[in-house]
Amino acid sequence: MKWFDPDRGTGLISQDGTGPDVRAESRAIRENGPRLRPGDRxxxxxxxxxxxLRADNIHRPEDARSQGRPGQHSDGQTRQ
Structure with a gap:
């Protein structure tokens, strides 16, 4: 998570050098636990x-493991 403004409900996610930043919206966050913060993977x-580009189904890697399914992009690649 590059940054997120909970008041506006928007932010950006950096793709770790694999592509452009992706827009994040609060409605796409599948949050389980504390609020997402800058620097969170x-x-x-x-x-x-x-x-x-817009991010959907946003969640922490721990959430994916607990549900037994990895987060994947529409291109079939996992991004963090």
Missing amino acids: VLFDITHDSAG
Whole structure:
């Protein structure tokens, strides 16, 4: 998580040098536990809409392990 403003409900996720930053919206966060903060590692799916790249199904890697399914992008690759 690069940054997130809970008041506005938007932020950005950095793809660890594998691509451009991805827009994050509060409705896409599948949060289980404390609020996401800058520097948190997250998994997410990428959707391309009219405004560019958007993250969906945003969650921490621990959440994916506890549910037995990895976070994957629409291209089939896992991103953190």
